[in-house]
Amino acid sequence: MAIPKFYTIKEVAEMMKLHENMVRKLIYSQQLRAVLFGTAYRISEEDIDKYIKTHAAHPYHVFPTRGR
Numbered sequence: 001m002a003i004p005k006f007y008t009i010k011e012v013a014e015m016m017k018l019h020e021n022m023v024r025k026l027i028y029s030q031q032l033r034a035v036l037f038g039t040a041y042r043i044s045e046e047d048i049d050k051y052i053k054t055h056a057a058h059p060y061h062v063f064p065t066r067g068r
Contacts, residue, residue: 007044009023009041027043
């Protein structure tokens with residue numbers, strides 16, 4: 001079994017172009033899963049991928065044109 005790669009809040013914030021406080025907010029609201037090692041949160045690569053997949057924007061809805 002391979003050991004998953006873990007990232008700090010700061011590293012995740014840099015990757016996602018967010019402020020560190022926003023990453024903390026995502027963790028506290030349970031939108032982004034994190035593991036607590038002592039007093040520091042770590043986020044696995046797998047959990048980052050899951051967050052991105054579940055929060056991906058849907059494509060724009062294309063409305064049919066009338067009268068053409």
